Amino acid sequence: VLNRHQDNLDLLFVDASSAATKVVLNEKDAAYVDVTDNLTFLKDNSFLWTSERDGFNHIYYHDKTGKLQNQVTKGNWEVSSFYGFDDKSGNVFYQSTEGGSINREVYSISLNGKNKKKLSGQTGTSSATFSPKYDYYINSFSSASVPPTYTLHETRGGKQLQTIVENNSLVEKLKAYTIPAKEFMVIKTEKGIELNAWMIKPKDFDPAKKYPVFMFQYSGPGSQQVANDWFDYNDMWFISLTQEGYIVACVDGRGTGFKGAAFKKVTQKQLGKYEVEDQIDAAKVIGNYPYVDKSRIGIFGWSYGGFMASNCILKGADVFKMAIAVAPVTNWRFYDSIYT
Numbered sequence: 001v002l003n004r005h006q007d008n009l010d011l012l013f014v015d016a017s018s019a020a021t022k023v024v025l026n027e028k029d030a031a032y033v034d035v036t037d038n039l040t041f042l043k044d045n046s047f048l049w050t051s052e053r054d055g056f057n058h059i060y061y062h063d064k065t066g067k068l069q070n071q072v073t074k075g076n077w078e079v080s081s082f083y084g085f086d087d088k089s090g091n092v093f094y095q096s097t098e099g100g101s102i103n104r105e106v107y108s109i110s111l112n113g114k115n116k117k118k119l120s121g122q123t124g125t126s127s128a129t130f131s132p133k134y135d136y137y138i139n140s141f142s143s144a145s146v147p148p149t150y151t152l153h154e155t156r157g158g159k160q161l162q163t164i165v166e167n168n169s170l171v172e173k174l175k176a177y178t179i180p181a182k183e184f185m186v187i188k189t190e191k192g193i194e195l196n197a198w199m200i201k202p203k204d205f206d207p208a209k210k211y212p213v214f215m216f217q218y219s220g221p222g223s224q225q226v227a228n229d230w231f232d233y234n235d236m237w238f239i240s241l242t243q244e245g246y247i248v249a250c251v252d253g254r255g256t257g258f259k260g261a262a263f264k265k266v267t268q269k270q271l272g273k274y275e276v277e278d279q280i281d282a283a284k285v286i287g288n289y290p291y292v293d294k295s296r297i298g299i300f301g302w303s304y305g306g307f308m309a310s311n312c313i314l315k316g317a318d319v320f321k322m323a324i325a326v327a328p329v330t331n332w333r334f335y336d337s338i339y340t
Contacts, residue, residue: 002033002035005032006032006033007028007029007030007031007032007033008026008027008028008033009027009028009033009035010023010025010026011023011024011025011026011027011039011049011066012024013066023066024062024065024066025049025062025066027051027053029052029261029265031261031265032265032268034052034057034222036050036082038050038059038082040082040084040085042087043087044064045064046061046062046063046064046069047061047062047064048060048061048062048072048082048085048092049061049062050079050082052261054071054074055076055260055261056075056076056260056261057078057079057080057261058071058072058073058074058075058078058079059071059079059082059092059094060072061111070111070112070113072092072109072111072113073094073096073109073113075098077096077097077098077101078096078097078101078257078258078259078260079094079095079096080095080096080104080258081094081095081104081127082094083095083106083128083130084130085111086133086134086155088133088134089108089134089155089156090110090111091108091109091110091111091115091134092108092109092110092111093106093108093119093128093130093134093137094106094107094109095107095126095127095128097258099123100228101196101258101259102184102196102224102226102227103123103124103125103228104125104126104127104229105118105119105120105126106119106120106126106127106128107119108155117158119137119139119153119155119158120139120141122141122146123228124141124142124143124144124146124228124229125141125142125143125227125228125229125230126140126141127139127140128140130155134155135154135155136152136153136155136161137152137153138151138152138153138164139151139152142229142230143228143229144181144184144198144228144229144230145182146230147167147170147171147230148165148167148230149163149165149166149167150163150164150165151163151164152164178203178243179203179239180200180201180202180203180205180239180242181200182198182200182235183199183200183201184196184197184198184226184228185197185198185199187251187282187285187286188285189278189281189282189285190281190284190285191277191281193253193254193278193281195251195252195253195254195282196226196251196252196259197226197249197250197251197252197282198226198249199247199248199250200238200239200242200247200248200249201242201247202242202243202245202246202247203242203243205291207290207291208291209291210291210292210293211245211246211247211291211292211293212245212246212247212293212296212297212298213246213248213249213283213286213287213292213296213297213298214238214241214246214247214249214298214299215249215250215251215279215282215283215286215297215298215299215300216234216238216248216249216250216299216300216301216305217250217251217252217253217279217299217300217301217305217308217309218301218302218303218304218305219252219253219255219256219275219279219301219304219305219308220255220256220303220304221255221256221257221265221267221271222255222256222257222264223252223256223257224252224256224257224258225252225256226250226251226252247291249286251278251279251282253274253277253278253279254266254267254274254275254278255267255275272307272308272311276308276311276312276315279299279308279312279316280312280315280316280319280320283297283299283316283319283320284319295321296321297319297320297321298320298322298323298324299312299313299320299322299323299324300323301324301325301326301328302327303326303327303328303329304329305326306325306326306327306328306329307325307329309323309324309325309328310323310325310328
């Protein structure tokens, strides 16, 4: 049961015969409780639960009365997906950002928080789909430079049994095109905030020249655009812009996800403040690069990103030359409760 302010959650056990209820777990948050569907019961009615109670999203093990037994995962990184629990091996399976907030790796770990093992190998974005008994899994992998591949593995030893999709033909085909690389970086603003970013430069980039910059962002709570995975639907458009002489950049400011609860939840009750400040401050940093024409920086966004682009040009007209706002939120009275 989550209250209307979304800052207090009770997990209830209900006696089906009498309808009597008992609170077995309570979550409170100074900002808001992010609700997931990761609640998983074991055979003895103990259960696994994910929570941001220590500042990062992690897995917790509770007995059947709700008493905390132990924190299964811990560290300054996030469990980004929870895959389940294998009764036979006693292992929990999950995806996390332990290899960096722009990357995703697949792990197994014992219920007591020991014997952690990384099941994925390459740096980028890995995810897993397990068989019903957790004997096998299909690993999907991609990065900004490697198209999606799908491989079948044994869970116990991690042995690769089969390549399902390799995409070598796509790799060969793309060699005929002048596709510039996506460069990842961390931008440190004048306030000392470190923000994940990527940049795509023209294929014939000349550091002695001055280039206009087209900034893309979404910026919605808990979202992520700066991720080390294969092209999304906008990337080919961005590449075409580089062919016209633009540098395209993307920055994930405060309010976005996978860098801890404090970074994400700072925007609560003041949407459009810190996110806008970070885009403006990031644009100032980019504008000081020797190959950037700081008088020609624009910003684009769709939906929440459109709301952001509008606010960036209103509050940062001295930094941004233009803004494109597609389907922006312009009046919160006409919107639903997803961000409020």
